[in-house]
Amino acid sequence: MATILLTEARFYPHLNEMLLAGARAAIEKAGHKHETLTVPGALELPGAIALAARSGRFCAFVALGVVIRGETYHFEVVSSESARGLLDLTLQGFAIGNGILTVEDEAQAIVRADPGQGDKGGDAARAALALYELREQYGP
């Protein structure tokens, strides 16, 4: 049994609860344990994972959050750079699933966050576990 760290950017708490529920259900179904770490926004997620990884306690990580377009270019920055930061860590060998929703409005987020609909939190957890199993198979 391994421990997966759920890192959540709690910008929209009610939406994160759905993402967390889906991710937790997927991890528990796979027979693993999970812990949760909270940061303010999606841009903090890569750094939070990098810091938490130093503990050596976690076999994989799931990044969860919701980025909803506003009036400025900041949407592009937050969406692209959080994803890029996660991919940079993945290329260093970290097993990370990206469950950061980047959407136009709350309605789009709900459909994708709801475990009974898009279940993107569960998808991100399953992706993280898939990378973890690959690393177990091919070495650290």
Ligand SMILES: Nc1c(NC[C@H](O)[C@H](O)[C@H](O)CO)[nH]c(=O)[nH]c1=O
């Ligand atoms: N607008 C959203 C943000 N913005 C905040 C940034 O992620 C970051 O916390 C801030 O720039 C300080 O470094 N974050 C989200 O997760 N979702 C948003 O819609």
Ligand SMILES: CC(=O)[C@@H](O)COP(=O)(O)O
């Ligand atoms: C994705 C964001 O950062 C967004 O919430 C910011 O809104 P705005 O572009 O109207 O400042």
